[in-house]
Amino acid sequence: MSRKVKAISRLTIDLRMYRMSGIGRYLRNLIPLVLPRLNADHIRIIGDGDDFIAESWNNDQRVEIYNSKAGIYSLQEQASVIAGAFQSSDLLWVPHYNVPLFYRGRLAVTIHDVCHLALPETLNHPVKRAYARLLLQTATSRSAAIFCVSEFTSKEVQKYLHVPAQKIHITHPGLDRNWDDGVKPHSEPQDVPYFLYVGNVKPNKNLLLLLDAFRNVMHQIPHRLIIVGKIAGMRTVDQDVIHAAQEFGDRIHLAGAVSDDQLMSYYRGAVAFAFPSLYEGFGLPLLEAMKMGCPVLCSNASSLPEVADNAALYFDPGNVKSLETCLLGIVENAELRDKLRLAGLKRVQQFSYMECAEKTSSVLNELLQA
Numbered sequence: 001m002s003r004k005v006k007a008i009s010r011l012t013i014d015l016r017m018y019r020m021s022g023i024g025r026y027l028r029n030l031i032p033l034v035l036p037r038l039n040a041d042h043i044r045i046i047g048d049g050d051d052f053i054a055e056s057w058n059n060d061q062r063v064e065i066y067n068s069k070a071g072i073y074s075l076q077e078q079a080s081v082i083a084g085a086f087q088s089s090d091l092l093w094v095p096h097y098n099v100p101l102f103y104r105g106r107l108a109v110t111i112h113d114v115c116h117l118a119l120p121e122t123l124n125h126p127v128k129r130a131y132a133r134l135l136l137q138t139a140t141s142r143s144a145a146i147f148c149v150s151e152f153t154s155k156e157v158q159k160y161l162h163v164p165a166q167k168i169h170i171t172h173p174g175l176d177r178n179w180d181d182g183v184k185p186h187s188e189p190q191d192v193p194y195f196l197y198v199g200n201v202k203p204n205k206n207l208l209l210l211l212d213a214f215r216n217v218m219h220q221i222p223h224r225l226i227i228v229g230k231i232a233g234m235r236t237v238d239q240d241v242i243h244a245a246q247e248f249g250d251r252i253h254l255a256g257a258v259s260d261d262q263l264m265s266y267y268r269g270a271v272a273f274a275f276p277s278l279y280e281g282f283g284l285p286l287l288e289a290m291k292m293g294c295p296v297l298c299s300n301a302s303s304l305p306e307v308a309d310n311a312a313l314y315f316d317p318g319n320v321k322s323l324e325t326c327l328l329g330i331v332e333n334a335e336l337r338d339k340l341r342l343a344g345l346k347r348v349q350q351f352s353y354m355e356c357a358e359k360t361s362s363v364l365n366e367l368l369q370a
């Protein structure tokens with residue numbers, strides 16, 4: 001009597017964005033928790049091997065590193081299919097929508113947002129907009145499973161890409177495992193109080209609204225505004241924001257990219273964190289601010305109320321007076337600051353990368369066994 005031989009399961013994961021901000025932070029927190037939970041016999045990791053040297057999961061005997069420095073959205077990344085990066089895979093998981101167009105195997109994808117469909121003006125060239133739409137349509141139509149980082153993103157995927165709800169799995173991210181609320185608060189010269197913004201300087205971030213609101217109240221308060229976010233080397237920086245911010249002199253500080261320690265220190269010392277974004281798939285800075293005990297002033301758009309719930313003071317991102325009221329209100333009302341601080345510390349506990357990893361690995365294991 002012949003004995004049935006168990007088929008070997010092979011999973012490939014695209015981790016070329018592992019050291020980037022945003023999605024990279026999501027991956028650096030999620031992958032160490034997901035890999036031990038996977039029932040795959042062989043796991044191929046696509047990316048720059050130097051990015052993974054210090055990672056403990058790199059010692060997993062099932063892991064094979066397929067070295068690739070192909071740029072995101074590049075022709076080179078599409079050519080990698082022909083080069084063999086995805087050969088002999090039972091399942092490919094791409095944690096962004098930049099899927100290989102010529103891949104025909106089983107696919108899972110993570111969609112963080114569909115900003116380029118909802119706000120096409122955020123891409124400044126029609127070819128870029130067309131390519132983004134092609135990739136998103138390919139990613140969602142060919143995937144056996146789609147991970148969405150929020151209920152909002154799930155609804156947007158269904159709205160713009162006509163994806164059935166049963167194909168989507170909501171996997172909220174959590175907070176960086178190294179986030180430490182014991183850091184020393186940042187202090188400005190002469191102990192001048194300050195508001196804080198953290199995020200990219202892109203059109204969808206709606207920073208001009210924040211600058212307009214701050215300009216209208218700055219003569220009533222001594223506060224500065226610190227803007228943290230990478231500017232140098234970014235292709236989609238909102239130059240109008242940069243030029244406008246420079247007109248404020250020392251009342252606005254463009255801090256650029258900073259270390260995590262410095263970022264935590266900025267949150268700890270701020271009077272409030274102001275987030276005027278028009279469109280976010282999740283809004284990780286909200287969790288960061290809450291963890292550091294920083295009161296949150298938040299746009300009521302997109303996924304942000306889903307994340308912040310009752311732990312934010314909301315404003316209309318299209319109404320500068322609405323934000324002005326929030327800025328002055330948080331300065332004048334110590335009781336309100338304390339209320340938001342306590343609500344934030346409670347709210348942030350509702351988000352966990354452990355839970356995200358459990359849901360993600362469960363779906364991937366089902367696909368591997370199918």
